[in-house]
Amino acid sequence: MPRQITAFSNPLVKQVRLLRDKRHRREQGRFLAEGLRILTEAREAGRLPEHLFFAADSAAHPLVTALVAATEAAGGEAIETSADILSKLSGKDNPGSVVGVYREFALPLDALDRAAAPIWLVAERLRDPGNLGTILRTGDAVGAGGLILVDDCVDPFSVEAVRASMGALFTMPVARAAWDDFRAWLRSGPGQLVGLSLDTEHDYQAPRYQAPTFLLTGNEAQGMPDHIAAECDLLVKIPMLGKADSLNAAVATAVMAYEVLNQGRRAET
């Protein structure tokens, strides 16, 4: 039987609110996700919250019922609360009917099985949480093996990244590594490192990519530094016909990832 929390001053509410801040996520090793669609995606991937907050007036919704039952069966706590408190927890005016508190779960590189997928996504010093979440969502769509975050990227467990991922944070393996460690791991097995760059004449549709392809996207403003570009097996660019000199990082990653996927689809037929 879920307990009820109706007071903003409740200590758990205060503690959970702090998870919108990176420092507190790090200290608590936990993060927030919100919305029935994302939490259901998480449940189907076997990820259940330690605390599940749900709106009293949504308790009868079958997906809420399923989340409450699964959370309690896994030893977590379901908490009935008000729309105001859900809004306070998520920082959104319109938070949806559920907010969950999850344990963080980023993987070490050695836990990744590069043979498991033909495409892997790699981001280097990515700054925007929306871009990170969108790249995860795209990674899921193209059947990528996972996302590897190199050097100082934005936190994949930020509320904005989780939201933009639309649940893919729970289904896509995410690893974090310093560049030197990533390079060592990459070169310990097969894999083609393909960097998206503005400083090359190689059109992204010209090469035949070799699985596993590791697609590297650099920092939004600066791209990747020279020593990382030098390590790439290929540097390719997406044609730009207009006035601007670059695409949004998540868009460029997606255009590139679909090229690799489409080459694989043609090879199959």
Add this chain to the structure above:
Amino acid sequence: MPRQITAFSNPLVKQVRLLRDKRHRREQGRFLAEGLRILTEAREAGRLPEHLFFAADSAAHPLVTALVAATEAAGGEAIETSADILSKLSGKDNPGSVVGVYREFALPLDALDRAAAPIWLVAERLRDPGNLGTILRTGDAVGAGGLILVDDCVDPFSVEAVRASMGALFTMPVARAAWDDFRAWLRSGPGQLVGLSLDTEHDYQAPRYQAPTFLLTGNEAQGMPDHIAAECDLLVKIPMLGKADSLNAAVATAVMAYEVLNQGRRAET
């Protein structure tokens, strides 16, 4: 000689701040853009602000000097101010060195020349300003003729949309129209209306698209309504290999737009 404003209580500062709100943009017919890169892009496209706020310590930067000179030559006013006031105007902690106030300039459909480009982007009830700006940025990159916003889309002149467009708002024609008006205009000349849909078996790489191709992207959560899907000459879907059932709307638009562009590139060779 630029005047100086250093007080938050200055009436112009107060009036400009209001432009972060849609209602006030509508009333004043003006909007805000910020950052040297975006304002320079605007200047190169012949768009100059009515008011240009710049940080005192950036006055010697050649791009700032050029903006000040061009603004004053066009009859606008350049105003030297503090970083604090720039931050207040833009709502960002780190606003960059310039903020401009521009007149809104959306076009009527009849002002669009469909023969001018092989690709046109159409968005229907798009809700997210970041998606709208990102779609503009992609449109610039693929050489699209413009973006047509159908029915109740998010405001393209919102601070977030302008920011995400990275200047493409100033270089890409933008028109707004009700669906019936868009349909009437579309059918008054050549053009293939291609809708991105989750409810079709037609792979997006199967058709040979015919210029001008009008790529229609529906609402982020709901896609397009049935009566609009029924009007499309083609409905196509992008393959989704993972758990999620859809891509981010700006990503899907870009993957699709590059397919049309790439078909055109192959046809040329």
